[in-house]
Amino acid sequence: MNPWYLLTLVGKDRPGIVAGVTSALYKEGANLGEASMVQLGGNFTIMVLAQYEGTTDELSKAILPVAKDFDLRLHVDPVLEPRHQASIPDVRITVYGADRAGIVAEVTTALAEAGLNILNLETDVGGAIYILIIEGTASQGIDALQKVLDNLAREKNLETRLSPIDTLIG
Amino acid sequence: MAIRDVLVYPDPRLKQISSPVTKFDSALQDFIRDLNDTMLAGPGCVGIAAPQVGHFERIVIVDLTSKPKNPNHGKLVLINPVIVESSGEKIGREGCLSVPDYTGNIVRAKNITLSAYDEEGNPQSYEMKGFEARVAQHEIDHLDGRLFLDRLVCRRSELFPRQNYAE
Structure with missing residues (x-):
């Protein structure tokens, strides 16, 4: 089972960011999990879980070109509890x-x-x-x-x- | 007692539209017993619809006996149910035996009037509100090939329009 990563991308909003970033991840063989993608005050923010066969550095390197294309800051964290079950709110x-x-x-x-x-x-x-x-x-x-x-x-x-x-x- | 296998998304049969029941015979009673057993085998389960076990007739069970805090009619077998009136709306969280491991927020009518036949074929009418009305709507959706996934809402859509921030 490949490890999970949390990618954070933030930059000035413009059309095509989600398509560009997710296409790049798909091309690198990543499988997406839950995500929050939202416009906040003229910025666009992406936080997305992705399963990827390589290391944190390899994933960063693979996604950096598309992040640069869209002027997004990129941060990648390993996910500590990959099989974490989402809690149900009460x-x-x-x-x-x-x-x-x-x-x-x-x-x-x-x-x-x-x-x-x-x-x-x-x-x-x-x-x-x-x-x-x-x-x-x-x-x-x-x-x-x-x-x-x-x-x-x-x-x-x-x-x-x-x-x-x-x-x-x- | 027989617990039947529950169809699980993405089984395409969950999209099938069920046909009205025409015969209130012993085969129907046997099936209802199995359907009830299957519902009781689902942890915390308060309703079930026939198509969830691959039987495409308009039969659902709504059973809130485990939720005494919510006004309800106890265990109801609803055959050929029709919602004749509905009012109000309320957001609530739903999950489904056929969609394990996921729950989502869904808007449903707060109050409904429902007509249906009981298991002996007698016409009945019920006024339901709140959680019981939600369960009935969820189960009747199954008869029309709809899952709660088809009604997911984004909470943000309820909110006020966002302020324009100066550049």
């Missing part, structure tokens, strides 16, 4: 409020203390609103998280919503 938390510095830090610090392990966090800014959507696992139960969110709502003037994720299997 709670979804939405927080929004008037945009100001510190919302993410305050919310995630309080939630971490109440046992939240974040699996996925996305934020958006819509005009003057800051929005935070988090999925994770509640290691100390959902009530502990609800209590923390109620405090945040009261003390920090944020709107918070917690919904348990009950995964349907059918």
